[in-house]
Amino acid sequence: MTLPVFLSFIVDTLGLGSQYALLALGLVVVYGIMGLVNFAYGEYIMVGCYVLYLIGLYANLPWPAAFALAIIAAALLGLLTEMIAFRPLRGRSLDALLVTSFAISVILQNVFLIGISPRYKSIPYPAFFDRRIDIFGVVTSLRSYIFIAVTLLLLIALTLLMKKTVLGMAMRAASENFVTARLMGVPANLVISSAFLISGLLAGVVAIFWTAKEGMVGPTSGVAPLLIAFIAVVIGGMHSLPGAVLGGYVYAFLTNALGLWLPPGLSPFREAFMFVLVILFLLLRPEGLIRGNYTEERVG
Amino acid sequence: MSQRILTVDNISVAYDAVKALNDFSLEVNKGELVTLCGVNGAGKSTALKTIAGVLKPTSGTIDFEGQIISGKSPEAIHKMGISLVPEGREIFPSLTVAENLRLGAFGRFKQSDFNADLEDMFTLFPILKERYRQAGGLLSGGEQQMLAIARGLISRPDLLMLDEPSLGLSPNMVDSIFNLIQSLKARGITILLVEQNVERALQIADRAYLLSTGHLVFAGDPKELEREMVTSVYLGQQQKEGARS
Ligand SMILES: Nc1ncnc2c1ncn2[C@@H]1O[C@H](COP(=O)(O)OP(=O)(O)O)[C@@H](O)[C@H]1O
Numbered sequence: 001m002t003l004p005v006f007l008s009f010i011v012d013t014l015g016l017g018s019q020y021a022l023l024a025l026g027l028v029v030v031y032g033i034m035g036l037v038n039f040a041y042g043e044y045i046m047v048g049c050y051v052l053y054l055i056g057l058y059a060n061l062p063w064p065a066a067f068a069l070a071i072i073a074a075a076l077l078g079l080l081t082e083m084i085a086f087r088p089l090r091g092r093s094l095d096a097l098l099v100t101s102f103a104i105s106v107i108l109q110n111v112f113l114i115g116i117s118p119r120y121k122s123i124p125y126p127a128f129f130d131r132r133i134d135i136f137g138v139v140t141s142l143r144s145y146i147f148i149a150v151t152l153l154l155l156i157a158l159t160l161l162m163k164k165t166v167l168g169m170a171m172r173a174a175s176e177n178f179v180t181a182r183l184m185g186v187p188a189n190l191v192i193s194s195a196f197l198i199s200g201l202l203a204g205v206v207a208i209f210w211t212a213k214e215g216m217v218g219p220t221s222g223v224a225p226l227l228i229a230f231i232a233v234v235i236g237g238m239h240s241l242p243g244a245v246l247g248g249y250v251y252a253f254l255t256n257a258l259g260l261w262l263p264p265g266l267s268p269f270r271e272a273f274m275f276v277l278v279i280l281f282l283l284l285r286p287e288g289l290i291r292g293n294y295t296e297e298r299v300g
Numbered sequence: 301m302s303q304r305i306l307t308v309d310n311i312s313v314a315y316d317a318v319k320a321l322n323d324f325s326l327e328v329n330k331g332e333l334v335t336l337c338g339v340n341g342a343g344k345s346t347a348l349k350t351i352a353g354v355l356k357p358t359s360g361t362i363d364f365e366g367q368i369i370s371g372k373s374p375e376a377i378h379k380m381g382i383s384l385v386p387e388g389r390e391i392f393p394s395l396t397v398a399e400n401l402r403l404g405a406f407g408r409f410k411q412s413d414f415n416a417d418l419e420d421m422f423t424l425f426p427i428l429k430e431r432y433r434q435a436g437g438l439l440s441g442g443e444q445q446m447l448a449i450a451r452g453l454i455s456r457p458d459l460l461m462l463d464e465p466s467l468g469l470s471p472n473m474v475d476s477i478f479n480l481i482q483s484l485k486a487r488g489i490t491i492l493l494v495e496q497n498v499e500r501a502l503q504i505a506d507r508a509y510l511l512s513t514g515h516l517v518f519a520g521d522p523k524e525l526e527r528e529m530v531t532s533v534y535l536g537q538q539q540k541e542g543a544r545s
């Protein structure tokens with residue numbers, strides 16, 4: 001492998017990893033506090049994509065406005081599912097929450113299946129995403145650089161939120177010990193709603209990334225991203241935000257590396273290799289790469 | 301007559317099917333140090349958690365400063381002025397001492413108050429000033445207990461509830477915890493204390509309650525309970541053992 005090819009591999013991997021990192025982060029931010037694997041998370045992304053599709057169809061908005069609306073829609077959806085569906089079940093078993101998240105996922109899929117179409121629709125997106133960039137012979141699409149830069153900014157913002165604000169402090173405390181945090185006066189609703197809002201917001205950003213790569217949306221568009229988030233989280237660790245980010249990048253590296261080095265005959269089995277890897281992780285290092293701080297006790 | 305601030309009236313509490321408290325009643329007056337005793341599993345922590353709103357009574361009511369608080373959320377009850385320092389300290393291990401204290405003031409925060417209260421906590425617990433930027437999980441058991449108490453105090457509660465604050469500490473540390481409780485009482489802070497170290501708790505308490513498997517079996521003068529424990533309860537235990545052998 002020549003140096004430029006290697007470098008473009010690195011840039012592509014970081015670009016893909018950025019997308020996966022945000023995906024995983026959105027799943028873990030809720031899991032860390034409620035212990036809930038939110039199966040409706042993929043549909044937050046799907047809805048973000050559909051918003052972009054509908055804007056392209058009916059409104060001729062400038063890109064920044066369209067993107068902002070997609071992010072807001074996904075974030076609000078996260079918040080709404082929490083307030084309408086999960087909040088009334090709080091204090092019940094985790095199984096009830098899990099089944100509810102399944103139900104929300106299925107309902108949302110069907111809303112778009114019936115309301116729009118079972119077929120995949122192509123989403124307009126700005127051409128600059130696909131522009132080829134040549135930096136000293138390292139040829140990649142501009143997309144990768146945008147993903148990396150946006151993710152970096154988001155990670156910095158999220159770190160500042162978690163480390164420097166009282167809300168972030170409360171969220172970290174709640175993910176360590178929810179009951180004790182409430183005993184200090186931290187409102188359960190505030191912390192959980194914030195987690196869902198952040199989760200939805202990240203899903204909205206991922207929806208834009210997803211659109212820039214796939215260019216299509218359909219009622220099952222949420223399935224693949226959910227799976228990716230889940231695998232990244234298994235690799236990186238369920239119980240820490242840095243773990244989720246790391247898991248996203250490691251997963252992207254493994255995907256790209258397998259794509260590069262697998263003999264062509266085996267490349268259709270890339271997914272199978274990934275699943276073997278996940279199983280190995282679950283068997284050998286079930287806590288993921290970064291263990292994080294947590295207690296089993298949950299009130300949800 | 302001193303002013304009543306907490307009235308627990310005939311509450312029952314259950315974990316699913318298992319009843320942990322039966323028709324339990326307790327009162328605390330302003331400025332008092334009240335102790336709640338009983339062997340392991342008697343229901344002491346259950347009582348404190350119910351007052352703090354973590355558990356809901358199946359029957360009965362809890363009144364705090366003239367308002368019914370049973371049924372309210374823990375965060376709402378904390379805001380009204382009840383602070384529980386939970387059994388096992390339960391500090392947030394990955395948060396710094398500073399962050400743990402800041403969270404203690406979450407519900408009743410004013411920057412000016414907080415700075416003053418922080419100085420106050422540093423006078424009470426100088427070690428916390430030294431360890432201010434360290435993660436709570438790195439503190440020793442005794443230091444963690446001090447952090448837990450400071451975290452409970454910093455919201456200026458009208459009622460401070462301490463659940464076994466001397467549990468698992470070295471004898472020296474136990475002494476300083478008891479000294480601390482006495483100095484808090486001297487400051488006029490109202491305290492409900494649960495202790496496994498019954499004798500010492502009875503020595504410093506104004507009034508005492510004794511729980512036995514979820515039932516209240518004594519309420520009154522700590523000196524009287526001390527005498528009873530030496531005679532009837534303690535002897536009762538010996539007789540049972542004698543009968544068995
Ligand atoms: N989370 C729980 N689930 C079920 N039973 C519990 C739980 N916590 C306590 N208990 C039971 O309730 C009773 C009272 O417990 P507790 O209030 O912790 O006692 P104490 O604090 O006096 O040692 C015990 O029989 C205990 O086994």
Ligand SMILES: [Mg+2]
Pocket residue numbers: 344345346387464
């Ligand atoms: Mg106890």
